[in-house]
Amino acid sequence: MNPVGLQDYLVVSVLLFSLGLLGVIVRRNVLVIYMALELMLNAANLALVAFSRYNDNLDGQVVVFFIITVAASEVAVGLALIVALYRRRQTTHVEDLTTLKL
Amino acid sequence: MSNPLPWLVLLLPLLSAVVITLFLQKEPRWSAIVSVGAIVVSCLLVVDLFAEYHAAGSPLDLSVEWLRVGRLNIEFGIHLDALSMLMLLVVTGVGSAIHIYSTGYMKHDPHFSRFFACLSLFTFSMLGVVVSNNFFQMFIFWELVGVCSYLLVGFWYHKPSAADAAKKAFLSNRVGDFGFLTGIILVWATVGTLNFVGIKEQLVKNPDVFDTVWTAAGLLIFCGAVGKSAQFPLHVWLPDAMEGPTPVSALIHAATMVAAGVYMLCRVFFFFNPVALHVIGWIGGITALMAALIAVQQDDIKRILAYSTLSQLGYMVMAVGLGAPPAAMFHLTTHACFKALLFLGAGSVIHAVSDEQNIWKMGRLKEKMPITYWTFLAATLALCGLWPLSGSFSKDAILDAAYQHSMTLFAVGVFVAFLTTFYMFRLFFVVFLGKAKSDLTSHAHESPPVMTGPLIVLAIASVAAGFFGIAQYVTPQFFAQAEIAPVFAPLAPFKESPWPAFLGLAAFFVGLAAAWGLYGKAESDPLPASFAEVCVVLRRKFYFDEIYAELIALTQDALAQCADAVDYFGIKLFVRLIHGFTELTGRGLRLLQTGNLQTYALLVAAGIALVLYFMMQH
Numbered sequence: 001m002n003p004v005g006l007q008d009y010l011v012v013s014v015l016l017f018s019l020g021l022l023g024v025i026v027r028r029n030v031l032v033i034y035m036a037l038e039l040m041l042n043a044a045n046l047a048l049v050a051f052s053r054y055n056d057n058l059d060g061q062v063v064v065f066f067i068i069t070v071a072a073s074e075v076a077v078g079l080a081l082i083v084a085l086y087r088r089r090q091t092t093h094v095e096d097l098t099t100l101k102l
Numbered sequence: 103m104s105n106p107l108p109w110l111v112l113l114l115p116l117l118s119a120v121v122i123t124l125f126l127q128k129e130p131r132w133s134a135i136v137s138v139g140a141i142v143v144s145c146l147l148v149v150d151l152f153a154e155y156h157a158a159g160s161p162l163d164l165s166v167e168w169l170r171v172g173r174l175n176i177e178f179g180i181h182l183d184a185l186s187m188l189m190l191l192v193v194t195g196v197g198s199a200i201h202i203y204s205t206g207y208m209k210h211d212p213h214f215s216r217f218f219a220c221l222s223l224f225t226f227s228m229l230g231v232v233v234s235n236n237f238f239q240m241f242i243f244w245e246l247v248g249v250c251s252y253l254l255v256g257f258w259y260h261k262p263s264a265a266d267a268a269k270k271a272f273l274s275n276r277v278g279d280f281g282f283l284t285g286i287i288l289v290w291a292t293v294g295t296l297n298f299v300g301i302k303e304q305l306v307k308n309p310d311v312f313d314t315v316w317t318a319a320g321l322l323i324f325c326g327a328v329g330k331s332a333q334f335p336l337h338v339w340l341p342d343a344m345e346g347p348t349p350v351s352a353l354i355h356a357a358t359m360v361a362a363g364v365y366m367l368c369r370v371f372f373f374f375n376p377v378a379l380h381v382i383g384w385i386g387g388i389t390a391l392m393a394a395l396i397a398v399q400q401d402d403i404k405r406i407l408a409y410s411t412l413s414q415l416g417y418m419v420m421a422v423g424l425g426a427p428p429a430a431m432f433h434l435t436t437h438a439c440f441k442a443l444l445f446l447g448a449g450s451v452i453h454a455v456s457d458e459q460n461i462w463k464m465g466r467l468k469e470k471m472p473i474t475y476w477t478f479l480a481a482t483l484a485l486c487g488l489w490p491l492s493g494s495f496s497k498d499a500i501l502d503a504a505y506q507h508s509m510t511l512f513a514v515g516v517f518v519a520f521l522t523t524f525y526m527f528r529l530f531f532v533v534f535l536g537k538a539k540s541d542l543t544s545h546a547h548e549s550p551p552v553m554t555g556p557l558i559v560l561a562i563a564s565v566a567a568g569f570f571g572i573a574q575y576v577t578p579q580f581f582a583q584a585e586i587a588p589v590f591a592p593l594a595p596f597k598e599s600p601w602p603a604f605l606g607l608a609a610f611f612v613g614l615a616a617a618w619g620l621y622g623k624a625e626s627d628p629l630p631a632s633f634a635e636v637c638v639v640l641r642r643k644f645y646f647d648e649i650y651a652e653l654i655a656l657t658q659d660a661l662a663q664c665a666d667a668v669d670y671f672g673i674k675l676f677v678r679l680i681h682g683f684t685e686l687t688g689r690g691l692r693l694l695q696t697g698n699l700q701t702y703a704l705l706v707a708a709g710i711a712l713v714l715y716f717m718m719q720h
Contacts (some may be wrong), residue, residue, distance in 0.1 A: 025700055025703055025707070026702050033699075095698065099697055
């Protein structure tokens with residue numbers, strides 16, 4: 001059996017990304033959409049780490065750390081927003097959230 | 103700038119205006135001293151210059167280059183020759199008398215300092231017009247005197263009539279000045295210089311330089327004089343300008359500014375071809391006749407004098423048109439003396455009868471105001487041309503010129519001379535003789551010496567100004583080979599050209615007799631009873647104001663309708679088109695804005711996919 005190569009990682013990354021995107025587009029619940037978004041971020045992370053590993057360049061991993069940090073803060077803000085939104089509208093469905101005004 | 107004297111003459115009044123405006127607003131005494139001092143010193147300097155110029159015998163031309171734009175080279179200069187020296191003497195001399203008189207006349211006015219600041223500014227501007235050596239500089243000062251006239255006519259701006267009169271004066275002048283400016287541009291485009299001497303040289307070198315536009319150029323330049331000297335058809339502003347204080351009427355609207363037009367015509371006399379001169383002569387004649395006719399039926403003392411000024415200005419312009427600028431300058435000088443005196447006398451009278459201006463409420467002022475009475479009589483006689491007072495010589499010079507060139511204009515001139523005597527003595531008899539026609543006259547009193555002093559000085563000038571050969575003095579300016587007549591020759595007119603002289607004198611006596619017969623003891627005007635229709639027309643000043651108001655309203659309405667049509671069919675249609683297109687596009691694009699997050703996400707993803715697809719292809 002061949003050793004695991006760059007291509008395999010990239011395929012997994014693409015699959016993950018596509019699943020995330022699909023989730024963002026088709027799911028109705030904001031919380032789930034949010035999770036799908038996280039999935040897309042991590043797909044990108046995987047691709048970056050794989051490139052870094054196979055090109056012997058640590059820059060990619062540094063970027064990944066950044067992304068993880070930013071994602072963490074994003075989660076903090078995003079979840080707070082969703083909770084606030086839910087309290088206000090009593091719904092987390094995107095069809096009901098079509099206006100900018102509250 | 104070798105000789106600082108001429109610059110000093112010009113700049114002293116400006117300095118005075120600046121100092122009064124900046125520092126002496128609350129110091130009426132000092133502002134009067136500064137203003138009067140400036141013009142008196144200017145006057146003395148002019149006398150000195152006059153002597154100097156006479157000794158040198160050649161024109162003095164000082165100039166500095168001011169700015170150069172492409173081919174246009176503008177100088178700021180002073181040109182002193184016989185013509186401008188004479189005019190400088192008139193402006194500073196008569197101006198000094200009027201400044202001194204004003205200190206008495208305006209004594210109780212709360213805006214005393216502003217008045218003197220304006221007077222000084224005016225003096226500066228007027229001197230600027232006189233000494234200009236090129237059209238451009240003259241135009242600038244020309245506008246400046248217009249501004250000063252505006253400020254001084256509207257001096258009592260809280261009176262609506264004064265504010266309106268100031269506006270009217272300014273706007274009427276605008277019309278004339280538009281022509282003047284167009285003429286100046288035409289001259290510059292054709293000759294390439296604006297310097298008077300330069301233009302003259304070009305014309306001598308190549309008389310056909312103007313080709314077909316010569317007449318047009320001359321008439322456009324003449325437009326400026328029509329506005330400033332209030333000639334028909336732009337004469338309407340001058341009578342209204344009498345709303346200003348009386349010294350202003352004397353200085354600006356009788357002696358100096360309105361004469362600037364005539365002075366300008368004389369300054370560029372070489373420039374007019376026979377056709378233009380013909381038109382100028384007739385405009386002058388028409389103005390003289392029309393104004394004299396209107397003056398016969400006016401009741402306001404200052405308005406009578408204003409129409410008289412118009413009429414005399416018409417005489418001067420007619421003289422220029424008849425090819426006799428020396429006669430015009432002669433009459434300008436004598437007229438400046440006696441008309442300023444008449445206005446100052448009228449001011450003295452108005453002061454005495456509590457600011458009443460209707461002559462039918464005066465009367466019997468002879469005993470109460472002897473000095474005003476005698477000086478007014480001297481000025482009236484001089485204006486009417488009784489030999490040997492100054493007016494007779496200057497008027498005779500004009501009549502003589504008319505006699506030699508055009509019999510019609512000569513007849514007009516003699517008739518106007520008759521009318522002049524008639525309306526002036528109507529005024530004189532009604533105001534000073536006859537019975538007192540209202541209580542206002544009971545407490546009338548003679549004016550203080552500061553006002554009567556200038557009256558006496560001007561009276562002496564009015565009587566004697568004819569003896570100095572002023573016409574002969576300026577003649578070499580215009581006609582190189584002219585014979586210089588003996589300077590003191592009081593009987594010359596009767597020997598050399600008996601017809602004009604005797605007819606002028608006859609007109610005087612006929613007018614005097616008619617005025618005495620009708621108004622010697624009249625209590626009210628007997629004319630309207632016998633000639634009702636004519637008198638109404640004359641009282642309404644030939645309906646000029648009404649016609650102009652009507653014409654302006656018509657033009658304005660037509661223009662407004664044109665603008666409206668353009669607005670409706672041009673601009674509105676265009677705007678509607680743009681508006682419709684934008685709205686339609688907007689409505690279409692709005693369909694995409696659902697507000698649904700997932701639609702946006704899908705569109706973004708599809709967009710990125712599309713971009714990637716195209717990028718990968720290459």
